[in-house]
Amino acid sequence: MLNAVGYAAHAADKPLEPFKFERRELDDQDVQIEILYCGVCHSDLHLARNEWGGSMFPIVPGHEIVGRVTKVGSQTSKYQVGDTVGVGCMVDSCRHCANCDEGYEQYCDNGFVATYNSEEKQTGGVTYGGYATNIVVHEDFVLKVSDKLDLAAVAPLLCAGITSYSPLRHWGVKKGHKVGIVGLGGLGHMGVKLAKAMGAEVVLFTTSANKVEDARRLGADAVVISKNEDEMKAQRNSFDFILNTVAAKHDLDAYMSLLRRDGSMTLVGLPAEPHPSPQVFNLIAKRRSLAGSLIGGIAETQEMLDFCAEHNITSDIELIDMDYINDAYERMLQSDVKYRFVIDIASLKT
The missing domain is CATH 3.90.180.10 (Medium-chain alcohol dehydrogenases, catalytic domain)
Structure with missing residues (x-):
C-alpha cells in the first residue's frame, strides 16, 4: 500500500x-x-x-x-x-x-x-x-x-472550468452569439473567460455593483446589475444562451425573459433550496428552454484543458x-x- x-x-x-x-x-x-x-x-x-x-x-x-x-x-x-x-x-x-x-x-x-x-x-x-x-x-x-x-x-x-465549459460547448456557443453569465464566483468567472474565448458577446449579471470592474477585466463586454429593473428590461429577448452559476434560490423568470426565441438557460449551481418554478408562459412564448448540466466527460475535460492552454486561460x-x-x-x-x-x-x- x-x-x-x-x-x-x-x-x-x-x-x-x-x-x-x-x-x-x-x-x-x-x-x-x-x-x-x-x-x-x-x-x-x-x-x-x-x-x-x-x-x-x-x-x-x-x-x-x-x-x-x-x-x-x-x-x-x-x-x-x-x-x-x-x-x-x-x-x-x-x-x-x-x-x-x-x-x-x-x-x-x-x-x-x-x-x-x-x-x-x-x-x-x-x-x-x-x-x-x-x-x-x-x-x-x-x-x-x-x-x-x-x-x-x-x-x-x-x-469549475469543465462545469462552465461543458454547457457552453453543448449548446454551441460561438462567435456572434450573445451569452449571459449569472453570478461572478468560482464558476461565473470561468464562464466569462471561456465564453469570451469562444467568440461570444458576454454579459455578466450580478447583484453587486462592486463587481463591475472585475467582470470587465475578466472579459465581460457589459455588466448588468440584476436588481436594477431598467437594466434587466433593456436586455429582454436578446440572449442566445445564459449560463446561470448562482447556487442560491432565486427568481429564474427574471432571466428566462431575456432569452430570444429558441434560447436556453442552463443551471450549474446547486442551491440548498429549490428555485421557484418558472412560468410556463415564459417558456412557450418564445420556445425557450431551461436545462441543467453537470461536469463533463473525460474526453470533453481534456478538450477543455487543451482549449485553455491554447487561449492561456486559467482560474x-x-x-x-x-x-x-x-x-x-x-x-x-x-x-x-x-x-x-x-x-x-x-x-x-x-
Missing part, C-alpha cells in the same frame, strides 16, 4: 485536521501521482459538513488536482513518470452503459466513482481526495496538463497552505475569495 498524508473531516461538526491513510496498490493500468496543487470547491465544504447527506467519515475532500506522475502500472500506455497531469471529479465509472460508451461518464447510469466520498471498486473502501500528498487513479481518468500554464491556477479547471486564485483550509471554508461562506482557493500541497509535506 502507498502511505499518504492529508487533511480530513472526521465529523460534520469538526474542523479538518491532519490524517494519515493508505492508497491502494498500483494496478496494471493505474497511475500514481504526487499531488502539487488542489483547488477548493464549495462542494468540498458541503460534503465535509454533510450538508447534502451521505458523507462517509473520515472524508478527505478535493477533486481539482494537478500533480506529477511518479509511477505507472505495467500496462499503462498513456502516461509516463514525470508527466504533468490532472484529476477531476471522477476516478471511475461502469464503463459499459450507454452514457459511458458515448463519452458521458459524468452521466453514468450506474453512477460514476467520485474522486472522494465514493466506494472504490478495487478495494471496496472509500475514495479519498486531493487534500493529500498523492493519489492512485486508473489512466483512463487521468488528464494531460500543459506545463505552459501556472499549474496552481490550472487546478480549478478540473471542476484567478488565492494560493493557501493546507493548515489554512478551515479559515478558507469560513471565507467561502462569506464569498470572500477571488475566485478560487488552491492548496499548495508542498505545505502539507513540511
Whole structure:
C-alpha cells in the first residue's frame, strides 16, 4: 500500500485536521501521482459538513488536482513518470452503459466513482481526495496538463472550468452569439473567460455593483446589475444562451425573459433550496428552454484543458497552505475569495 498524508473531516461538526491513510496498490493500468496543487470547491465544504447527506467519515475532500506522475502500472500506455497531469471529479465509472460508451461518464447510469466520498471498486473502501500528498487513479481518468500554464491556477479547471465549459460547448456557443453569465464566483468567472474565448458577446449579471470592474477585466463586454429593473428590461429577448452559476434560490423568470426565441438557460449551481418554478408562459412564448448540466466527460475535460492552454486561460486564485483550509471554508461562506482557493500541497509535506 502507498502511505499518504492529508487533511480530513472526521465529523460534520469538526474542523479538518491532519490524517494519515493508505492508497491502494498500483494496478496494471493505474497511475500514481504526487499531488502539487488542489483547488477548493464549495462542494468540498458541503460534503465535509454533510450538508447534502451521505458523507462517509473520515472524508478527505478535493477533486481539482494537478500533480506529477511518479509511477505507472505495467500496462499503462498513456502516461509516463514525470508527466504533468490532472484529476477531476471522477476516478471511475461502469464503463459499459450507454452514457459511458458515448463519452458521458459524468452521466453514468450506474453512477460514476467520485474522486472522494465514493466506494472504490478495487478495494471496496472509500475514495479519498486531493487534500493529500498523492493519489492512485486508473489512466483512463487521468488528464494531460500543459506545463505552459501556472499549474496552481490550472487546478480549478478540473471542476469549475469543465462545469462552465461543458454547457457552453453543448449548446454551441460561438462567435456572434450573445451569452449571459449569472453570478461572478468560482464558476461565473470561468464562464466569462471561456465564453469570451469562444467568440461570444458576454454579459455578466450580478447583484453587486462592486463587481463591475472585475467582470470587465475578466472579459465581460457589459455588466448588468440584476436588481436594477431598467437594466434587466433593456436586455429582454436578446440572449442566445445564459449560463446561470448562482447556487442560491432565486427568481429564474427574471432571466428566462431575456432569452430570444429558441434560447436556453442552463443551471450549474446547486442551491440548498429549490428555485421557484418558472412560468410556463415564459417558456412557450418564445420556445425557450431551461436545462441543467453537470461536469463533463473525460474526453470533453481534456478538450477543455487543451482549449485553455491554447487561449492561456486559467482560474484567478488565492494560493493557501493546507493548515489554512478551515479559515478558507469560513471565507467561502462569506464569498470572500477571488475566485478560487488552491492548496499548495508542498505545505502539507513540511
